[in-house]
Amino acid sequence: MIIEIDGLRARLEEAFHRTDDLNFKEFYAGGKPVCICYIDGLIDKLSVERNVIDALIKSRLQGGADNNADGQGQGKTGEAVTSYFDVLKAHISAADETATETDFEKLVKKIADGDVALFIGGAGEYYLFSIRSNPSRAISEPPTSTVLKGPREGFTEDMKINTALLRKRLRSRDFVVETIKVGRYTSTGVSLVYISSIADPNIVEKVRKRLKEIDVDGVIDSSYLAEFLKERKYSMLKQIGVSEKPDIVTAKLLEGRVAVVSDGSPIVLTIPFILIEDLQDSADYYKNDARSFFIRMIRIIGEILALLLPGFYVAVLTRHYQLLPMNFLISVINSVNELPFTVEIEMIFVLLIFEILNEASVRMPRYIGMSLSLIGAIILGDTAVKAGLISSPTVLIAAMSNIGIYCIPDEISSFSIFRLALVLASSLFGFFGLILCALAMTAYMLTYDSYGAPYLAPFAPYIREDIKDSIDKQSLLNLKKRPESIPHQNDIRMK
Amino acid sequence: MNGIYKRQFAILIFFAGVVFKLAFLPAYLTEIVANDNIFAVAVYLLFDFLCLFLIYYIAKNRVIEKLPHNLRAGIMLALFALFALKFAVMSGEVSYCISSNLFKDGHVVFVYAAIGALTSYIAVKGGGVLAKMGEIFVVAVVVCLAINLVTVESDVNFMYNLPFFATDGKSFFSALDKYYMWTGDFLPLIVFTITDGKKKSKTMPLMIALTAVTVIAHYAFLNAVFKSGAAKTDNLLVALGTFNIGNILVGRTDALSLTVWFIMAVINLALTLLAATESASYFLKDRRIGTAAVNVFTVLLYIFGLKNVSKLFDLSTGAIRYFVLAVGTLAPIVIIVCHTLQKRSVRRALEARKRL
Numbered sequence: 113m114i115i116e117i118d119g120l121r122a123r124l125e126e127a128f129h130r131t132d133d134l135n136f137k138e139f140y141a142g143g144k145p146v147c148i149c150y151i152d153g154l155i156d157k158l159s160v161e162r163n164v165i166d167a168l169i170k171s172r173l174q175g176g177a178d179n180n181a182d183g184q185g186q187g188k189t190g191e192a193v194t195s196y197f198d199v200l201k202a203h204i205s206a207a208d209e210t211a212t213e214t215d216f217e218k219l220v221k222k223i224a225d226g227d228v229a230l231f232i233g234g235a236g237e238y239y240l241f242s243i244r245s246n247p248s249r250a251i252s253e254p255p256t257s258t259v260l261k262g263p264r265e266g267f268t269e270d271m272k273i274n275t276a277l278l279r280k281r282l283r284s285r286d287f288v289v290e291t292i293k294v295g296r297y298t299s300t301g302v303s304l305v306y307i308s309s310i311a312d313p314n315i316v317e318k319v320r321k322r323l324k325e326i327d328v329d330g331v332i333d334s335s336y337l338a339e340f341l342k343e344r345k346y347s348m349l350k351q352i353g354v355s356e357k358p359d360i361v362t363a364k365l366l367e368g369r370v371a372v373v374s375d376g377s378p379i380v381l382t383i384p385f386i387l388i389e390d391l392q393d394s395a396d397y398y399k400n401d402a403r404s405f406f407i408r409m410i411r412i413i414g415e416i417l418a419l420l421l422p423g424f425y426v427a428v429l430t431r432h433y434q435l436l437p438m439n440f441l442i443s444v445i446n447s448v449n450e451l452p453f454t455v456e457i458e459m460i461f462v463l464l465i466f467e468i469l470n471e472a473s474v475r476m477p478r479y480i481g482m483s484l485s486l487i488g489a490i491i492l493g494d495t496a497v498k499a500g501l502i503s504s505p506t507v508l509i510a511a512m513s514n515i516g517i518y519c520i521p522d523e524i525s526s527f528s529i530f531r532l533a534l535v536l537a538s539s540l541f542g543f544f545g546l547i548l549c550a551l552a553m554t555a556y557m558l559t560y561d562s563y564g565a566p567y568l569a570p571f572a573p574y575i576r577e578d579i580k581d582s583i584d585k586q587s588l589l590n591l592k593k594r595p596e597s598i599p600h601q602n603d604i605r606m607k
Numbered sequence: 608m609n610g611i612y613k614r615q616f617a618i619l620i621f622f623a624g625v626v627f628k629l630a631f632l633p634a635y636l637t638e639i640v641a642n643d644n645i646f647a648v649a650v651y652l653l654f655d656f657l658c659l660f661l662i663y664y665i666a667k668n669r670v671i672e673k674l675p676h677n678l679r680a681g682i683m684l685a686l687f688a689l690f691a692l693k694f695a696v697m698s699g700e701v702s703y704c705i706s707s708n709l710f711k712d713g714h715v716v717f718v719y720a721a722i723g724a725l726t727s728y729i730a731v732k733g734g735g736v737l738a739k740m741g742e743i744f745v746v747a748v749v750v751c752l753a754i755n756l757v758t759v760e761s762d763v764n765f766m767y768n769l770p771f772f773a774t775d776g777k778s779f780f781s782a783l784d785k786y787y788m789w790t791g792d793f794l795p796l797i798v799f800t801i802t803d804g805k806k807k808s809k810t811m812p813l814m815i816a817l818t819a820v821t822v823i824a825h826y827a828f829l830n831a832v833f834k835s836g837a838a839k840t841d842n843l844l845v846a847l848g849t850f851n852i853g854n855i856l857v858g859r860t861d862a863l864s865l866t867v868w869f870i871m872a873v874i875n876l877a878l879t880l881l882a883a884t885e886s887a888s889y890f891l892k893d894r895r896i897g898t899a900a901v902n903v904f905t906v907l908l909y910i911f912g913l914k915n916v917s918k919l920f921d922l923s924t925g926a927i928r929y930f931v932l933a934v935g936t937l938a939p940i941v942i943i944v945c946h947t948l949q950k951r952s953v954r955r956a957l958e959a960r961k962r963l
Contacts, residue, residue, distance in 0.1 A: 431710070432709070541721060542709060544709050544710075545721070547869055548722070554740060554743060558739045558743070566739070568743065572742040
């Protein structure tokens with residue numbers, strides 16, 4: 113192959129369908145025609161001007177006299193001289209990576225990925241440099257995971273920054289980053305990260321295999337990858353851990369998990385996932401143990417109340433009036449008297465209204481958030497009750513449930529559906545239905561293993577060592593071993 | 608077979624041993640032997656614990672898996688019939704109890720349908736799920752049972768347990784003879800294998816002791832609260848719950864007793880159904896067929912036979928109880944004897960080969 117600049121330029125323009133952001137810059141260096149090609153917006157243009165073009169012009173591509181087609185040749189006294197590639201590498205110091213390529217299709221792919229391609233007239237290969245300038249936002253505290261005390265750094269949409277944030281905390285040669293490209297059109301960088309001396313090699317291999325098997329148009333966010341990594345395709349349960357904070361992901365890697373970082377997404381996936389992870393919060397480890405224990409108890413109680421209270425209320429009012437003390441019963445009956453709806457319809461209606469409010473408050477522009485909150489509060493809290501459409505006990509129960517469900521915000525998606533199922537079961541079968549449905553949900557969760565980790569560990573199966581960091585938050589000095597519920601190689605955490 | 612940990616096995620002992628000894632049986636025993644019902648149930652417990660030691664040996668050493676094919680087939684068939692029958696009777700008890708306490712009677716088949724669906728799901732998913740369910744609920748159940756006993760606000764007079772041995776021997780043995788259906792509670796555990804059998808664990812003796820203490824204590828409270836009126840109680844746990852101090856202060860906390868008993872009952876029913884499914888799976892490849900067969904049998908029995916609780920009682924105390932006693936007693940003994948003979952013949956064959 114011998115490069116001819118004009119012909120190559122035409123081929124590239126054809127390959128990129130004459131897109132406007134494909135730029136070429138032609139110049140001469142050492143008497144040779146040189147052309148660089150890049151996608152505008154993906155590279156650091158100032159660096160290309162100063163460190164590539166100017167550097168090459170000054171170098172004159174000196175590689176000795178009588179260079180042949182790929183820049184190699186003999187010197188005047190017969191010694192071997194360096195190739196163009198060596199010359200380029202010596203002069204272009206600003207590049208992150210340098211490579212050569214002879215395949216045109218691979219060249220197109222690399223340019224699309226954001227590399228700078230350089231062609232020298234008469235040479236036998238293409239040269240590629242990585243001088244990228246990915247636009248991304250600054251590192252800030254993620255809105256979904258705030259702490260009073262503790263690190264506030266959060267991941268961004270740039271995979272390199274995210275892996276760097278993890279590398280900053282895991283300064284060990286055992287910290288491995290394996291990067292692949294996923295997505296036919298997006299060619300999204302996906303990094304599988306783990307600590308090789310801790311993570312279970314079987315899990316690493318399984319995740320690696322699943323990532324490599326992904327054949328899809330594009331990966332926009334890490335949640336796309338989560339769909340491929342799930343063990344059960346149609347389960348309502350959360351199966352993959354997520355986090356936006358590097359300190360949390362680091363802690364999980366140190367317990368034996370693997371993480372998947374996706375370019376374009378600030379959310380990092382962790383595998384395996386067990387339910388107790390969502391009960392634990394990073395802030396628990398930065399404060400007093402007794403306080404952490406108390407807070408975890410509050411979370412559990414809040415979550416149980418959130419799930420069971422609406423169903424219990426419906427069960428009592430539909431079939432089991434006698435469960436309530438008389439005074440309380442009279443008060444409730446007076447509130448629900450002469451309502452147009454039955455209590456179960458009323459409860460489902462109010463829960464759905466709260467779900468609509470939640471969804472609207474997430475999506476609405478910030479500036480009208482206040483007015484919508486007022487409207488929601490006034491309509492639900494006052495007007496609807498006064499109009500006799502719904503009762504105040506129902507609104508109270510639904511509000512308590514909605515507040516309680518945010519004690520573990522990462523489980524809202526599955527628990528809000530479970531809550532509705534419990535209300536339906538209670539409306540059909542009363543207390544019996546509520547208990548049966550709760551037992552069925554427990555049994556459903558118990559059937560699930562996440563990459564070999566039992567979903568409800570360390571409670572079932574009971575693992576004494578792991579109980580130390582479950583509801584009961586013991587001192588870090590007592591957590592000498594890694595959790596047994598997560599498969600790993602190396603047991604000892606502290607000596 | 609279903610591999611579980613020693614701790615999980617021990618917890619299932621508690622659920623299996625307590626649930627149906629605290630439901631209808633107290634009233635039945637009291638009717639014949641009055642306050643000697645404690646001794647009657649103690650005899651049953653002793654008998655069951657003796658069988659439990661054999662069952663534990665079988666589970667720990669995976670004896671059933673090593674049996675010759677024909678013998679194993681015969682034992683599995685007998686066990687399947689036993690567990691199917693017990694499941695039908697026990698689920699009838701639970702359904703009637705729920706129906707009468709929560710639904711003003713009626714709807715027994717619908718109550719059973721809901722229970723049957725859940726227990727079938729657990730049975731099909733296997734012993735691991737069941738064992739883990741036991742682990743999840745055991746602490747809450749034990750605490751609730753203890754609170755239930757401690758907070759009984761009534762004229763509790765333990766002197767009503769006296770005099771002991773007031774019943775004549777004939778009536779006593781007649782009572783023991785009549786209620787064999789309520790023995791063999793631990794037999795379903797025979798289908799499990801213990802994966803960490805060599806690990807030392809205090810949970811096993813603790814759970815055995817807890818089972819015995821729970822049952823005896825409840826019977827003592829039954830006599831102390833109800834005296835001879837115990838013969839008219841429906842479900843002992845629920846009955847004691849009506850005298851709970853919470854009942855007076857807050858409302859009907861016997862609902863809490865019923866909830867606790869119901870959770871235990873579901874686990875025990877799932878255990879029995881799982882045992883039936885495992886026995887059937889020796890002949891059928893798909894576990895779901897065995898589970899479905901037991902459910903169909905139970906529904907047919909309700910629709911065409913067990914129209915009400917008195918018919919259920921007649922069936923349980925009829926001739927079929929001897930089948931339950933025979934299989935429940937003989938199955939573990941036959942298994943161990945055959946296993947011992949098999950080991951002996953294998954050892955002799957090895958020794959003979961060495962001499963050659």
